[in-house]
Amino acid sequence: MLRLFDLHQVRPLVELEGLWDFEPLADEAGLPRRYRFKLAVPGTWESHPAFATYRGRGAYRRLVTVPEDGTVRLYFYGVSHTADVYWDGQHVGHHYDAHTGFPVVLPAVGKGQHELIVIADNRFTEQSTLHIPNDYYTYGGITRPISLATVPKTFLESVRFTAVENGGRWEAEVAAAVQGLGGDAVDARVVVSLAGERTELTSDPGPDEHQLRWYRGRFPCPGIKPWSPADPVLYLLSAELFEFGGIRPVDDLRERVGFRTVEWDREGLRINGEPTRVEGFNRHEDHPAVGSAVPLSLMIRDLELLRDLGANAVRTSHYPNDERFLDACDELGILVWEEHHARGLDLERMLRPGFREQIAKATREMVSQHQTHPAIIVWGVFNECASDQEAARPLYRQCIGIIRSLDPSRSVTYASHRRDRDRFLDLVDVIAFNLYPGWYTDEDPADLFRTARRWADAAGGESKPLIISEMGADGFYGVRQADGGYGSEERQAEVLAADIKAARSVGVAGFFVWQFADCRVSAEDGWGLRRPTGQNVKGVVDGYRRPKAAYRVVRSLLSDPSRQVREPSGRPSGTEVQPG
Numbered sequence: 199m200l201r202l203f204d205l206h207q208v209r210p211l212v213e214l215e216g217l218w219d220f221e222p223l224a225d226e227a228g229l230p231r232r233y234r235f236k237l238a239v240p241g242t243w244e245s246h247p248a249f250a251t252y253r254g255r256g257a258y259r260r261l262v263t264v265p266e267d268g269t270v271r272l273y274f275y276g277v278s279h280t281a282d283v284y285w286d287g288q289h290v291g292h293h294y295d296a297h298t299g300f301p302v303v304l305p306a307v308g309k310g311q312h313e314l315i316v317i318a319d320n321r322f323t324e325q326s327t328l329h330i331p332n333d334y335y336t337y338g339g340i341t342r343p344i345s346l347a348t349v350p351k352t353f354l355e356s357v358r359f360t361a362v363e364n365g366g367r368w369e370a371e372v373a374a375a376v377q378g379l380g381g382d383a384v385d386a387r388v389v390v391s392l393a394g395e396r397t398e399l400t401s402d403p404g405p406d407e408h409q410l411r412w413y414r415g416r417f418p419c420p421g422i423k424p425w426s427p428a429d430p431v432l433y434l435l436s437a438e439l440f441e442f443g444g445i446r447p448v449d450d451l452r453e454r455v456g457f458r459t460v461e462w463d464r465e466g467l468r469i470n471g472e473p474t475r476v477e478g479f480n481r482h483e484d485h486p487a488v489g490s491a492v493p494l495s496l497m498i499r500d501l502e503l504l505r506d507l508g509a510n511a512v513r514t515s516h517y518p519n520d521e522r523f524l525d526a527c528d529e530l531g532i533l534v535w536e537e538h539h540a541r542g543l544d545l546e547r548m549l550r551p552g553f554r555e556q557i558a559k560a561t562r563e564m565v566s567q568h569q570t571h572p573a574i575i576v577w578g579v580f581n582e583c584a585s586d587q588e589a590a591r592p593l594y595r596q597c598i599g600i601i602r603s604l605d606p607s608r609s610v611t612y613a614s615h616r617r618d619r620d621r622f623l624d625l626v627d628v629i630a631f632n633l634y635p636g637w638y639t640d641e642d643p644a645d646l647f648r649t650a651r652r653w654a655d656a657a658g659g660e661s662k663p664l665i666i667s668e669m670g671a672d673g674f675y676g677v678r679q680a681d682g683g684y685g686s687e688e689r690q691a692e693v694l695a696a697d698i699k700a701a702r703s704v705g706v707a708g709f710f711v712w713q714f715a716d717c718r719v720s721a722e723d724g725w726g727l728r729r730p731t732g733q734n735v736k737g738v739v740d741g742y743r744r745p746k747a748a749y750r751v752v753r754s755l756l757s758d759p760s761r762q763v764r765e766p767s768g769r770p771s772g773t774e775v776q777p778g
């Protein structure tokens with residue numbers, strides 16, 4: 199399943215899920231002559247016992263059937279971490295970074311069977327500046343779904359949506375990108391349907407640098423029910439493409455959207471004007487059985503566990519997540535801090551050749567691919583990077599600038615561990631500190647969070663909210679000690695209880711517990727030594743989602759009845775409320 203709703207009614211599309219041929223490849227080897235293994239797609243090769251710790255390259259192969267002559271559009275939702283795509287032996291696509299999707303368009307394909315090969319590469323090379331040995335694991339493989347569609351020469355590439363509240367009335371701001379209108383191609387029309395309204399978008403003159411032509415429109419949507427965590431109402435936005443003079447759409451693309459306002463000020467978050475304290479968890483896409491290729495059933499289980507814990511938010515630490523997860527957050531009313539892929543980079547790493555381009559592209563892809571999700575309340579950049587060094591400022595400016603230009607409707611933040619040495623808090627709307635009182639330091643949590651507020655104020659952030667973006671402690675599953683030694687479940691529970699109580703008493707705008715579930719970490723670069731068992735064990739559940747002592751303690755605190763409790767809406771699943 200690609201998304202939690204049907205993306206198309208007109209465009210024929212198949213998902214290439216299944217058992218693919220697989221062969222590991224030596225560093226410089228070309229396409230293999232034989233394939234000795236079979237691997238699941240989506241999946242990680244670490245799931246196969248022969249590749250449990252394999253870091254290298256590997257070729258995936260399968261045959262696909264194209265139903266008629268014409269243009270084929272493949273879409274890869276995620277290959278970890280570098281992909282090279284071959285169609286009938288020809289190199290047709292390349293993409294870096296596991297956490298964003300990419301299309302490959304093949305203009306003149308004959309009807310019948312074709313060979314598709316994807317070489318995935320998870321090596322830590324000089325060319326890879328974002329995927330480095332880290333406090334999480336870079337898996338290998340085709341970790342997210344792939345689709346194959348036959349499209350007309352001119353087709354819809356993407357749709358963007360922003361809900362605008364105008365004097366108590368809702369308006370929709372929609373933009374659709376059309377591919378294939380360069381040169382002397384025939385013109386096309388784009389018509390969108392949303393909440394019973396039907397509007398033709400206006401073409402922007404000239405294709406942009408990606409040879410896309412943009413169509414835009416803003417129109418009133420009367421009778422809208424707003425999206426909120428308590429009542430996450432979604433609508434289907436459908437864009438249809440007509441050839442000039444045509445009466446039947448030749449292509450279509452749908453997104454599921456919600457109407458809500460999100461505002462932040464010193465006091466915190468307001469959704470549709472309602473003050474909403476953000477109380478959530480950091481979560482990695484990771485599970486011991488499947489690695490980062492978490493299937494839908496386990497994503498939903500994670501979200502249900504988060505709800506059971508009383509959380510209302512999740513931070514996609516430290517990269518853009520699978521869109522099905524975001525779709526589920528939209529549908530369940532769980533707020534999302536989504537961030538680009540950059541964790542723990544010092545200045546030297548941030549200044550390496552290629553970094554600037556790779557992070558810019560990863561940021562652009564994140565926002566342009568996920569911009570429609572109502573659940574996303576803030577975009578994040580650079581977790582624990584060199585925000586204390588002036589030389590990093592251009593990089594922060596660049597990425598924050600990209601986000602603001604692609605999505606002026608949302609706020610931006612970054613999680614800092616630089617305390618009063620942080621220099622870039624002027625660039626963001628929401629101030630966030632990762633602080634580990636009771637674990638990495640012996641400070642009193644309430645004193646520390648109050649001090650953090652002072653750091654924010656001193657940096658000119660008096661009008662900005664403060665979030666504790668990480669707080670937590672190690673807790674090895676099954677290590678029980680009455681006297682609460684470091685690393686025991688008891689100690690972890692105690693630290694988290696103190697942190698949560700302190701965050702609430704100090705009145706921060708919100709917090710994210712580090713972390714939801716234990717995750718695997720890289721073996722390279724000393725991480726294996728720093729993290730006994732090869733895992734970051736600060737989860738309130740272990741990798742298999744077995745609850746630790748902290749689970750019950752955190753749950754009893756977060757489920758405090760003073761917080762808004764969500765009743766099930768009783769709405770049928772799957773849905774848009776109103777067909778467009």
Ligand code: ADA
Nearest residue numbers: 333541581582632668734736
């Ligand atoms: C950091 C970091 C996390 C994780 C955590 C920890 O704050 O952002 O990715 O490494 O610390 O467990 O130490």
